[in-house]
Amino acid sequence: MNLLRIGGGALILLCLLILPAAADVLDDLEAGFIAHRRGDYQKAFDYYTKVVRTDKLSQTERAVAFLLRGQSSSAKGDYDQAVQDFTMAVNLKMNYAMAYYFRGLAYEAQGQMSRAYEDVKKAAENDPGRAMFQSKLTQLKNKMEPAIPDRPERPEGTETGAESTE
Secondary structure, eight states: OOOOOOTTTHHHHOOOOOOOOOOOHHHHHHHHHHHHHHTHHHHHHHHHHHHHHHHSOHHHHHHHHHHHHHHHHHHHHHHHHHHHHHOOOOOOSSHHHHHHHHHHHHHHHOOOOHHHHHHHHHHHHHHHTTTHHHHHHHHHHHSSOOOOOOOOOOOOSSSSSOOOOO
């Protein structure tokens, strides 16, 4: 299961309800949502691209549109594009916890654990009440720490680890 997929579409539905943008923009948002739900992430990306290019959005609305496009990029495995889109969302709305969180997930998918950790940490700082941020921080911290052996290694040929004095 791809961790970057939208669960239930709640974020997009919220966007459709709160964005006072023009009808054509809302139509593209809805079409993007439907395409994403059907698993057609490229089509969703294309619709969200139309949305981010319109001049009918406020800065915050544009940040949300970049977040949605980034989620579509992540869902299709294009993590470089996802990172770019989530970065645009953060640049437009500096304390955008969800953008930091999803960018952190994209970094994690790329194997960039320290960057992932830093972004999820920023998400948690901006929205400390979200348990999923804290949970992901713990997971990332565990991935970054080297495994601690259950017991220390013993020199070869010894039972106790002490050198033989015979």
